[in-house]
Amino acid sequence: MAREATRRRERRPTSSGPRQMRFGAVRNRYPPIAMLSADEVESIHHASLRLLAEIGMEVMHDESRGLLKAAGAEVDEATQRVRFDPALIEERIRTVPASFTLQARDPAKNLTVGDGSLIFAATGGPAFAHDLDRGRRPGNYQDMCDYIRLVQSVNVIHQEGGCPCEPTDLPADSRHLDFYLAAIRLTDKNWQCWALGGYRVEDAIEMLSIALGQTREQLRANPATLTIVNSNSPLKLDVPMGEGLCAMARAGQPVAMTPFTLSGAMSPVTIAGALAQQNAEALALIALSQIVAPGAPVMYGGFTSNVDMRTGAPAFGTPEYAKAQIASGQLARRYNIPYRSSNVTASNAVDVQAAYEGGMSLWSTIMGGVHLIEHAAGWLEGGLTASFEKLILDAEMLQLMRSFLEPLKVDEANLAFEAMQEVGPGGHFFGAQHTLARFDHAFYEPLLSDWRNFENWSDSGARTGTERANAIWKELLKSYEQPPLDPAVDEALEAYVARRKEEIHATR
């Protein structure tokens, strides 16, 4: 009874906000679904090696091209084209670690990447912010900060995803500093930095060094940030991404190599072709990272989706997307590299389309054995917008999946013979001893779902899920508590940011 009471207390929210799950690691015990036969995986593997050998990649970043040449790749400096011998790729990707950990400011929120662990990261990169009250507007500093506060407050989210919306009201060349400072101050979860140019990576690492009180050597041994590097599909690596990749690898911080292979636009109109291209680009970038620093942590990123052939508009959460994510998981496992995918939708509103496209994404990526779901919460409009209501919708969907992944207990007590004997045919289990002993923790408790009957629901305003989500994020913001940070550390970070801004603006 005392134990029951304790457990009951533990279920109460830590602060006064809405009831929700506690922060916790998620393990996926299901064997991943296979979409491709072993032979088909090999076909895609070999097709991608052939692409890299015969067509190659255009590498615009001089340093990367130089490193690849030194490692044995065939480089045509006039066209910046780099061709890779299959053996070079196969040999270099061998040093990739199968899993690694990520430090958070709160060590209780450190993350394991790979090894059966499943990480939910908030959306990163949108240009706009949106909520029901204020509509859609260009991303700004205030929205960015509020969104990071929500990422901190929603327990099912493990990681900040690399800036929820671009603070377009701040200077473009230094706003990464404002984001990093906000991410360190407003959340004690791990956060993702920007790969766009080497200096943005360097600033992240310097600021993490101050925030965590660790040397760069220590950070190299225990990475504390992660970033996404996209190739410019088809088959191109641009200068800022090349710089970011090299800087991250050198610093021992992980990079999710994620080709942006939209089938029918930047990739062949067939999903198999788009996957071959995705695989080629991912392997080339992964090989580059291992040439820069053997053993540098990386992820295999799958983002293959398709366009609407009538309009050219990108489509997300489609059947093609679902298949591509499951197939990408098989490819990542072939190389024993942790796998990153995304929770996506093309919807412009937080409506049924956003929910079912998200459901297609979450089920296919999770059943496909994903390790990191980027944009797991908040992504709208094909990634152009960070939505406050979508964050809550996704939080509910992530909680549902996390609860679904908890194993079903089958033992004498759970098989409940005595309870059925007590209740008998035609009876009711509400008052049974077996029920009372498990009353409080029996089932998943929702954040967003409303299970009241039609009359009660109507009487209290007949609010849709999206309208309820609006109330929930406001309640979360109201009950938000900033995680404490040593004032000396805070001051040192502020000084760093001030100094760097001066330097950056002086060189404009």
Next chain:
Amino acid sequence: MAREATRRRERRPTSSGPRQMRFGAVRNRYPPIAMLSADEVESIHHASLRLLAEIGMEVMHDESRGLLKAAGAEVDEATQRVRFDPALIEERIRTVPASFTLQARDPAKNLTVGDGSLIFAATGGPAFAHDLDRGRRPGNYQDMCDYIRLVQSVNVIHQEGGCPCEPTDLPADSRHLDFYLAAIRLTDKNWQCWALGGYRVEDAIEMLSIALGQTREQLRANPATLTIVNSNSPLKLDVPMGEGLCAMARAGQPVAMTPFTLSGAMSPVTIAGALAQQNAEALALIALSQIVAPGAPVMYGGFTSNVDMRTGAPAFGTPEYAKAQIASGQLARRYNIPYRSSNVTASNAVDVQAAYEGGMSLWSTIMGGVHLIEHAAGWLEGGLTASFEKLILDAEMLQLMRSFLEPLKVDEANLAFEAMQEVGPGGHFFGAQHTLARFDHAFYEPLLSDWRNFENWSDSGARTGTERANAIWKELLKSYEQPPLDPAVDEALEAYVARRKEEIHATR
């Protein structure tokens, strides 16, 4: 080129309604997900046999009790309690066919049940109808007919689900005749009849005999309707359901035996216990069907969900529901009996909750190896309401799943090396020969999803998915064409209904 043109023409809708998939069988090639170990499946099996042996079921229907007694069950007439020796159950369920077919009025729409086939049935049984324009109202004849017209018009739906909404404006004891006549006239798909009492089953079979021009013997060999029999959980079979079960088995028409095991209310608060009870009730009813008529076609029905422990309200599409459906599939496969489950939600509106609870249902039942998804389209409010917009939302989600289940082609042509050679780094695939040759059929084309960018979507009214669904069902109704029926057959059916109504109302 001629072939391409033909294929393009085939993709055009047959009538002038919205673009959608054609009617077609769905095969699920995925090996089903396992939630339980083989030992755990056996534990549930043995727990359910123990329930039937030691607690037994209350069988209120005299004939069923008599048949069970004659077959060797232990019957206490005073309490109507029937206890089953485990060997009796194990022996009797052996005669269940592993698969069977269902005739439709249009033979092109005949259905295979079991054997890797996946059937989507429309919702059956709601008391209310709902749409955005007219709100929620008690089910009525006009709504019932319109809904059946939509079931006919939406190609991804394979089967009418047993009356979309109760026509409460017609007399209760004869309205099944009005439903049957409407089902025969308004759709040429297979439809489900009512199990509530033997005479309702008999009327269905007589009317099918007239409609199809087949004797009852022919119908027994080639069943043409299906029904759901629910036990009164816990562990009870009432008189109307007992009558319906016996009448269907005797006529060789299939029954999906579906215990209504809501964990925490009519079943133990633990999912394992609820599954043991579900399995016990299902096995008892299946054994009864085989005692009535060995080899009678049946399905194993899984419906285990849970209640909200704070309010007692039933919850659907929950993590517990998803786990129970996957486990139910494992149990059904243990007995080699086709498996029926459902697409459910507790939401009161066609909102994000309806979509994500539906997504949880569809993914878990399909990945769990279901053969018939009852309520696949249209169910709202825990089954109290047939929603016109939900029908369209579900149709889109079913199309997505059907497209997802089509295999990914990996061969030379699909791996698209030449296309990538043609386009090269930094190029675009829109104009490539490989793209042009596949332009028209490359990707899934949505019924409901809107993939336009924010500006175009806003300019055309910024309609949510639910609002678009409202326009789509109206457009479908407008373009609906009643499938032709021989006037002599129509007349004979009308005469049958008139005669039966007289008989029924004379005995009131």
